Amino acid sequence: MLAMGEMVAFVASLAIFSLLISFDGGNALSLDYYTETCPKVEEAVTAAVKKATANDRTVPAALLRMHFHDCFIRGCDGSVLLKSVGNNTAEKDGPPNISLHAFYVIDNAKKAIESMCPGVVSCADIVALAARDAVVISGGPTWEVPKGRLDGRVSKAIDTRLLPSPAFNFSQLQQSFSQRGLSTEDLVALSGGHTLGFAHCSSFINRVNNFDSTHNVDPTLNPSFAASLRKTCPAHNKVKNAGATLDSTTATFDNAYYKLLTQGKGLFSSDQALLTNPKTKNLVDKFATSREAFDEAFVKSMIKMSSLTGGQEVRLDCKVVR
Template identity: 75%
Template sequence: MHFHDCFIRGCDASVLLNSVGNNKAEKDGPANLSLHSFFVIDDAKKELESYCPGVVSCADILAMAARDAVVLSGGPTWDVPKGRKDGRTSKASETIQLPSPAFNISQLQQSFSQRGLSLDDLVALSGAHTLGFAHCSSFEGRIRNFSPASNVDPAMNPSFAGSLRNMCPVNNKAKNAGANMDTSPTTFDNNYYRLILQKKGLFSADQALLNFPKTKNLVNEFASSKEAFTRAFVNSMIKMSSITGGQEIRKNCRAVN
């Protein structure tokens, strides 16, 4: 959720705002429909407002919640810089700015560089997929009817593609059908990178990390060393969370003041 927030208008908690009237907010954009548990942020905000009203922004709460989710999953901790402000604008149409699961390495590099993030940040932050879940629609094009020459994306392990087809049958009707992006989805570890090396990344964008020497070297490094991954992840999270935006400190994270 924190990543989806920061990549639109900066880390301004615009992803938390509800749609109002004719304005469809970010959380209701196609790329954000899998986000959930907004109530966790609401509960934290309510508690903080009871002790120090008007001091802690929703954007800061979101940044700290992201850190705490990593810690509770067995990952590293870090000091989260404070002082973010909450935004007053949230548009579903702007979620098109989020990196697509189908992006190639050039598109990924451009998306990240536009936000002051490097290839190192790209590979490190992609590791957050260790706790990720993907709906069938985000990788459907890789597991069947990929091209006239190949039913399955050649960059995907064939047996892995077969297991995904079983999870995501043709004309699937299950709203939440999909797959975990890691074999240990509740544990923050480096298995995500090991799976990429086995051609078992769910997204084209995951496997694309092997298509450029620098990013491929980092995937190999992080796959072999959890310590190297966690160090890089912490640095990149602090860097990403410093992308600024916002104008106020909301009283209610779901609505502007």
């Protein structure tokens, strides 16, 4: 949602984007897509998410980020689930996705669903449903997920360079989202996904060490917050998995992200970038003030993003092309 974890900085031109990515809006989605063919699909996904979360509180953040990273490449087609084969390095092994985890949750849900409804439910739909359940189980809003996505056959690590980076400025973020048919409000609302999760030092160390030729630390950062980040992530940090939570209530879906952002305590450059444009700053202020407004906007934007489609099949195993 949203850097949603570690991503490499890369600005893709529209020409390159057009070559690497295509969204096929042809897959018709509907709320009752599986009503006749697999009526208990949502129950199976919810059960898998709840079971995994009971054992690992980082699962919801992982599933939400997984869905975002899936949809932003070729649409929501489950390509992020495919494993590398032969000479092809898949998306999940691309630099921005190395820290993605909880793939087993999708596999477990798929196994349960296949036992009930063989060859009917796509892995892409399971990811979309799991992301919704991740939000709900964390105390966030619920929504009806349109279903009927198909799974894609192509997954290339090189394409992950097109994911929005935590180092992006506003114009780079705006271009990245608009190329996917997402608005400025979608950008701000989906950035609220940073209410869940953890980021490694590499995603924000640029703000607290050698920021620019004039400042060692980003002057827009709250001084005490910057000092804590510098302590956690010194210039030559060698501590594996060192980092910081994305907001103060890392396992709870709420609007704390926006409140902290208005206090100079946003973690990424891309977070701070939302305050550099009058329209997005107004939305940040609105969501910081009203949890209800944030929830409503987030649901609307999640449905919009998750409706980007582009697959061709229903996989029997989410890790391999059928």
